[in-house]
Amino acid sequence: xxxxxxxxxxxxxxxxxxxxxxxxxxxxxxxxxxxxxxxxxxxxxxxxxxxxxxxxxxxxxxxxxxxxxxxxxxxxxxxxxxxxxxxxxxxxxxxxxxxxxxxxxxxxxxxxxxxxxxxxxxxxxxxxxxxxxxxxxxxxxxxxxxxxxxxxxxxxxxxxxxxxxxxxxxxxxxxxxxxxxxxxxxxxxxxxxxxxxxxxxxxxxxxxxxxxxxxxxxxxxxxxxxxxxxxxxxxxxxxxxxxxxxxxx
Amino acid sequence: xxxxxxxxxxxxxxxxxxxxxxxxxxxxxxxxxxxxxxxxxxxxxxxxxxxxxxxxxxxxxxxxxxxxxxxxxxxxxxxxxxxxxxxxxxxxxxxxxxxxxxxxxxxxxxxxxxxxxxxxxxxxxxxxxxxxxxxxxxxxxxxxxxxxxxxxxxxxxxxxxxxxxxxxxxxxxxxxxxxxxxxxxxxxxxxxxxxxxxxxxxxxxxxxxxxxxxxxxxxxxxxxxxxxxxxxxxxxxxxxxxxxxxxxxxxxxxxxxxxxxxxxxxxxxxxxxxxxxxxxxxxxxxxxxxxxxxxxxxxxxxxxxxxxx
Ligand SMILES: Cc1cc2nc3c(=O)[nH]c(=O)nc-3n(C[C@H](O)[C@H](O)[C@H](O)COP(=O)(O)OP(=O)(O)OC[C@H]3O[C@@H](n4cnc5c(N)ncnc54)[C@H](O)[C@@H]3O)c2cc1C
Ligand SMILES: Nc1ncnc2c1ncn2[C@@H]1O[C@H](COP(=O)(O)O)[C@@H](O)[C@H]1O
Numbered sequence: 001x002x003x004x005x006x007x008x009x010x011x012x013x014x015x016x017x018x019x020x021x022x023x024x025x026x027x028x029x030x031x032x033x034x035x036x037x038x039x040x041x042x043x044x045x046x047x048x049x050x051x052x053x054x055x056x057x058x059x060x061x062x063x064x065x066x067x068x069x070x071x072x073x074x075x076x077x078x079x080x081x082x083x084x085x086x087x088x089x090x091x092x093x094x095x096x097x098x099x100x101x102x103x104x105x106x107x108x109x110x111x112x113x114x115x116x117x118x119x120x121x122x123x124x125x126x127x128x129x130x131x132x133x134x135x136x137x138x139x140x141x142x143x144x145x146x147x148x149x150x151x152x153x154x155x156x157x158x159x160x161x162x163x164x165x166x167x168x169x170x171x172x173x174x175x176x177x178x179x180x181x182x183x184x185x186x187x188x189x190x191x192x193x194x195x196x197x198x199x200x201x202x203x204x205x206x207x208x209x210x211x212x213x214x215x216x217x218x219x220x221x222x223x224x225x226x227x228x229x230x231x232x233x234x235x236x237x238x239x240x241x242x243x244x245x246x247x248x249x
Numbered sequence: 250x251x252x253x254x255x256x257x258x259x260x261x262x263x264x265x266x267x268x269x270x271x272x273x274x275x276x277x278x279x280x281x282x283x284x285x286x287x288x289x290x291x292x293x294x295x296x297x298x299x300x301x302x303x304x305x306x307x308x309x310x311x312x313x314x315x316x317x318x319x320x321x322x323x324x325x326x327x328x329x330x331x332x333x334x335x336x337x338x339x340x341x342x343x344x345x346x347x348x349x350x351x352x353x354x355x356x357x358x359x360x361x362x363x364x365x366x367x368x369x370x371x372x373x374x375x376x377x378x379x380x381x382x383x384x385x386x387x388x389x390x391x392x393x394x395x396x397x398x399x400x401x402x403x404x405x406x407x408x409x410x411x412x413x414x415x416x417x418x419x420x421x422x423x424x425x426x427x428x429x430x431x432x433x434x435x436x437x438x439x440x441x442x443x444x445x446x447x448x449x450x451x452x453x454x455x456x457x458x459x460x461x462x463x464x465x466x467x468x469x470x471x472x473x474x475x476x477x478x479x480x481x482x483x484x485x486x487x488x489x490x491x492x493x494x495x496x497x498x499x500x501x502x503x504x505x506x507x508x509x510x511x512x513x514x515x516x517x518x519x520x521x522x523x524x525x526x527x528x529x530x531x532x533x534x535x536x537x538x539x540x541x542x543x544x545x546x547x548x549x550x551x552x553x554x555x556x557x558x
Contacts (some may be wrong), residue, residue: 016512017377026381094349095358118494123376126359129319129349138424139319141346144487154428158487159342160441160496161432166318168425178494179481215358218371218384226519229540231531235553238525238543246523246540248502249445249469249558 001148001170003046003055004110005080006101007039007062009071009090010121017121023219035071038116040078041176044183045146046114047079054148055112057081061104063097064090069199076194077186083199088211094122096204096211098130103207105135110171112153117142117175128175138168142177250279250369253330255322255338255347256297260287260315263296265442266339268403273396274337275302275404276366282307283411284329286322288315294413301405309416316427317343323350324420331355333391334369340395340497348395357389362497364400378493378516398441399499399520433488437463440472440489445502448474448491448518449484452507452528452547456484461551462506468558474498474518476508492517507547510535527551 011017012032020027035043049055060075061084062068068090072083086100105113115128125141132139140146140155144163147154153168158177168174186194204211232238242249252274257264267283274281283297286309294308307329313321326347330336336351338344340362352359364382365373371386372394440446447462447469459473466473474496475489491498493516503521508514510526510533518524519538526539529546536542543550 011377013513017380019381026377093358095353095356098353120493121377123378123493124359124361125345126349126352126361129346130353130359132320133323133350133353136422136424138422139346139350140425141319142342157342160488161430162486162488163431164316165428165430166316166425167428169423178477179487213358214387214389215360216386216388218386220376220381220383223375223379223382223519226524226538228537229524229542231536231542231544235543235545235550235557238541239554239557241541242502242523242525246502248523 001055001111002108003049003058004105004108004113005039005042005046005058005060005075006113006115006127007043007060007071007075008036008116008119009033009062009064009068010036010119013037013120019220019222023221026220035074036116036119038118038176040183041178041180042114042116043075043078043080044181045176048181050079059084059108061086061101063088063092063100072199073194074186076197077191078184082197085199085201086207087201087203092211093213093215094124094126094130096209096213098127098134099209100204100207101131102134103209112171113173115173115175117177128173132173138172140166140168140172141175143174144177144179146174146180250277250335251333252277252279252281252335252337253333254281254283255326255336255344256283256285256293257339257341257343258285258287258290258293260290261292263293265403266341266398267297268300268406269398269401270337270339270396271300271302271404272401273363273366277335277369279334280304284309284326286314286325288312296406298411298413299407299409301408303409303411306411306413307416308413309418311419313419313421317347318425318427319346319350320422320424321420322347323354324422325418326351327354328418328420329416330391335392335394337394337396340397344395348393352393355391355393357391357393358387359393360385360387361395362397363394364397378512379519380512397497399497433486437466438470438472440474440491440496440498443472443500445469445471446474446498446500447471447504447506448476448508449479449506450476450508451478451482453479453484458548459485461555464555465551465558468555476514505535506551508535509533510538
């Protein structure tokens with residue numbers, strides 16, 4: 001089984017990103033960049049499937065400018081076999097990204113695609129579902145467990161009410177939720193080895209995809225700020241404030 | 250403008266999220282049609298017909314739609330939706346599962362979790378875990394949108410008298426099948442619509458101590474939530490997680506107990522009207538956004554709170 005994992009370069013999860021004062025864009029100057037946490041979980045799942053003998057090859061793909069090669073190398077250090085950078089503007093939108101991924105899925109005859117459930121910068125939560133629709137594949141979003149038997153995938157999903165388990169025909173798209181696994185750290189020897197693994201660069205033209213966006217960001221702004229309130233001294237005082245000042249209980 | 254709202258339901262009852270979504274549809278303005286796709290869901294279609302502001306209900310009642318499998322429902326929504334200017338669903342796990350697929354089938358973008366309608370083609374939505382609000386303009390012929398429920402007060406569930414029309418088309422992609430569901434059962438209110446929420450974090454130490462929160466919750470008619478750390482540690486189930494990747498809530502009162510206040514947790518609750526934090530670390534970031542902070546050991550404060558309420 002051939003697996004494609006899609007990894008996105010995003011601002012590190014610990015950074016509180018802000019809007020620029022002129023509202024033109026978010027301020028990413030000097031911000032530490034990382035692999036999207038959900039993508040790291042996607043890579044880990046693929047690597048575990050290879051270790052179990054279920055998967056034969058793992059391809060890691062990222063869409064963006066040259067800087068995304070750093071995140072592809074991270075995926076390679078974690079255990080992916082080879083990488084593909086699709087050289088497109090860094091703010092390419094989910095629909096275009098899913099078209100690019102679809103072209104790669106077809107070119108490489110992929111059996112399973114694992115993506116993150118959500119990128120933590122755009123908070124879109126779209127790419128996996130769009131790819132599945134375009135490629136006519138089955139999908140399981142928000143996966144917390146993935147089992148292969150009899151040529152099908154049985155996936156447990158985290159849904160609003162609890163957990164749901166569905167069975168997917170292959171090829172399929174699975175989007176990884178936080179509790180699918182705990183990603184390993186890349187070891188130094190593996191980081192060194194990753195530098196020698198193949199990394200191809202393709203363009204949207206090579207894949208026959210137009211990446212022109214249909215959404216424009218008119219402006220960005222900070223959310224309404226919350227002021228810190230007061231510290232209370234006791235439970236008694238807390239209850240008094242909630243009853244008589246805030247009037248919420 | 251003609252707007253299609255995809256109903257959230259469990260085949261027997263219409264879920265509250267639908268009412269918030271209809272409110273967003275009203276903000277766009279135009280004729281509102283609600284699609285109820287399910288199996289043996291006539292009661293839901295009837296309930297949807299009574300919702301304030303709805304002019305028509307389309308009922309697609311077929312076994313293929315029983316479990317809301319994304320492959321089947323998205324084909325149906327895309328087929329029906331091509332006649333509309335906007336297609337809306339709640340940003341629930343179901344809406345998020347289906348709507349991007351619908352958008353891709355229609356070859357248009359999807360706009361996730363809008364919190365405001367600026368005009369028929371321009372919307373606001375949070376990005377970067379709510380640290381930035383983006384205003385987005387779409388040039389697509391059909392706008393496919395999910396709506397953040399907490400941003401819209403629900404419309405009245407009663408008062409409308411829409412016609413109900415049944416949909417003959419059956420879309421069964423045959424790509425996936427339902428195996429089972431383990432849904433949490435609770436007598437407490439649902440997290441996303443509760444007026445009061447009390448949530449516990451890693452500081453709770455184990456699932457046993459969540460009972461303290463439950464007793465307080467019962468006195469306040471509250472729902473119980475949790476941080477990711479509490480869920481990951483197995484203290485409580487995943488459906489209780491509040492945050493960037495869990496549920497987005499905005500109750501009148503949110504009480505955070507033993508929760509530090511990471512960006513990703515705040516993303517899910519910082520629009521609550523009144524926030525209380527109980528934490529033994531006086532420098533915990535949660536205090537920076539709390540209206541009332543109590544620096545205390547939760548194992549002493551919680552029993553006291555329960556007793557005094
Ligand atoms: C991609 C991504 C997505 C995420 N999504 C979410 C999400 O949706 N929701 C979410 O919550 N988190 C999310 N997180 C995790 C988040 O970053 C934090 O790790 C998490 O919120 C921490 O949970 P916590 O506050 O319970 O634990 P901690 O940060 O460990 O805080 C525990 C707190 O309890 C206090 N405490 C300990 N003992 C006591 C006591 N006896 N009495 C009183 N106080 C006590 C401590 O002082 C401390 O402040 C996400 C992280 C990532 C990377
Ligand atoms: N530029 C990108 N390059 C590679 N993968 C991406 C990119 N954008 C999104 N993805 C994948 O799609 C998932 C969901 O992203 P999104 O739909 O943006 O929330 C991510 O976790 C990635 O796996």
